[in-house]
């Protein structure tokens with residue numbers, strides 16, 4: 530028989546004169562130190578390394594499910610979601626990812642529905658793409674109303690608002706975008722082709738990702754985080770691709 534005996538010491542004063550003293554909220558054994566009167570957790574949970582964190586977030590973006598990640602990396606879903614929120618806060622603003630506007634550029638506008646948690650809980654993703662750079666200039670998630678369309682307009686950087694824009698015949702655009710520069714067109718004109726193609730990419734790369742995320746998180750916050758993360762990286766990739774073309 531092999532037995533290992535561990536002697537626990539107080540993490541504050543190093544004394545071995547300690548006794549068990551209940552459990553904390555997350556169920557960890559606590560001790561009480563008779564020498565320095567500390568109440569602490571006996572074996573603090575090991576913190577995950579930043580290496581693990583980067584790996585988990587990377588694999589998550591490759592559409593792994595949270596449950597899968599939890600099993601493989603032994604990181605709780607709660608922790609993964611907190612890393613996601615943290616990562617979202619570190620992302621640059623969309624405007625910071627944009628290339629300077631080019632005077633003869635054109636915006637293509639479109640809206641696509643996605644759902645949060647249940648199919649009848651529809652959320653529309655509205656986007657404006659630059660025809661020249663293919664960057665997403667602004668996006669918004671909401672219903673299909675004029676109000677949401679106005680939020681899209683408000684998120685356009687001022688210099689991009691000057692551009693001509695094309696959208697489908699949805700009424701909201703006509704009420705929000707200036708008559709002088711906006712035109713509603715049918716798909717057959719090809720004027721919104723880039724935007725439509727981008728949505729195809731989004732569906733392929735993000736659909737499963739988003740649905741899996743929502744199947745457990747049931748949260749609109751993560752819907753927004755994941756989309757913003759995707760668009761930010763997409764814009765940075767575009768900027769990188771265009772920069773290497775001109776050098």
Ligand SMILES: [Zn+2]
Pocket residue numbers: 539540541542543544562563564565566567
């Ligand atoms: Zn102590």
